[in-house]
Amino acid sequence: MDLQQMRYVVAVAETNSFTRAAERCHVVQSALSHQIARLEKELGARLFERTSRRVRLTAAGAAFLPAARQCLDAAGRAVAEVAAAVGEVRGRLAVGLIPSVSAVDIPSALRAFHERYPEVRISLRVGASEEFVEQVRDGALDVAFLGLPTSAEPRGVGARELARDRLVAVVAPGHPLADEQRVDLRRLSTEVFVDLPARTAGRVQSDEAFAAAGLGRDVAFEVTNADFLARLVGQGLGIAMLPSGYVAQLSGVTTVDVTDAPSRVEYVIWSRDSRTPAASAFLSLLGMPTPDAVG
Known part of the structure; x- marks a missing residue:
């Protein structure tokens, strides 16, 4: 064999x-x-x-x-x-990314890494936070960038917190809420929502906030792509709640502050058992020394 x-x-x-x-x-x-x-x-x-x-x-x-x-x-x-060991970085760098990460400019970082370490084969997988933790643990990914509710932490991997961000309401420009400076969850609960699939990390943070306030809501549209989610909102089919750092790059929608909005935490994670030289070099390039693992 x-x-x-x-x-x-x-x-x-x-x-x-x-x-x-x-x-x-x-x-x-x-x-x-x-x-x-x-x-x-x-x-x-x-x-x-x-x-x-x-x-x-x-x-x-x-x-x-x-x-x-x-x-x-x-x-x-x-x-x-x-x-x-002889001063070269080779092999692979497999990166996972949720599209709404805003703490790091991933395309620019990957370009800089490729220019410095051209012998490393880079791959990128876009998906959901909860999948990436398992894939990093299993070695399918070397590094991943994800977002979790403040009630959760990545377990079984090395991790570093990158940023915290509050969610904001995202509405169509002609929506009645578009002229409001701020709104609360009770008012939002009367609207039809566009959101990520149930039980995903991006959905849980909103579901927990409404449940804690004793409120229900109507999620009529479930999508896996945040950009498509924003397009549905722009057509007036519903409203959404997204991280403020991410919505700054969207067009065709209006954002409204939410007084009692939930927050989320962005993390970079890596294998704490077998971090590759490429993964270490990538994290170092980002200015992120790898402290003790979370979880």
């Missing part, structure tokens, strides 16, 4: 195709298929079910895949650590 065989297995599992896997690995399909067949013979089990229409993992393949990924990650870290 060797690392190349593991790379082939991971590629097939991720593409569901021997042809696409071979293209990704820059080998002919017959060579890839032969190596996987050799591995299956050595293991004494088939890793993939092959039909004329699709390829999928067997139970044995599903059991093998996580360990194969861990071996490849460990090999990659070993190469990166050796490079770091």
Whole structure:
């Protein structure tokens, strides 16, 4: 068993195709298929079910895949650590980001990092805060930028607080609230809302605030993208509550201060068990020494 065989297995599992896997690995399909067949013979089990229409993992393949990924990650870290020992930063930097983070200009930071460390392969994943904590713990991400309600903290990872921000009401320019300087949750509770999906970190902070005030509200539109959320608000389909630092970059909507608005905390998080040289270099470039982990 060797690392190349593991790379082939991971590629097939991720593409569901021997042809696409071979293209990704820059080998002919017959060579890839032969190596996987050799591995299956050595293991004494088939890793993939092959039909004329699709390829999928067997139970044995599903059991093998996580360990194969861990071996490849460990090999990659070993190469990166050796490079770091002689003053070079290589390997990968996998970053997670929620779109509403405003404490750090992520595109500019990634550009500066790429210019300084061109040998590092950078990837970026946009998603939800609650997913990123688990992905950093599991090693799928090296660093993530997220926002959480003040009632929560990232657990099981290294973390540093970046900023605290209050939510503001976001309404269409022609909405009756657009001319108000400030409003409270009771008044907002009479409106139709556009918000993130239930139980996501971005939604929880608002839900908790209304519940604490003994108020209910009508969330008629649930979306996963904050920019699309703002577009729906701009069309007058509902109102929203978003961090004030984020809404400053939006157009076509009006913001109103909320006297009893909830707050949220922006964090940068990283693995506290196996921080890579690239992750350390990225955090250092941002001027963020990595203190003891939170949680």
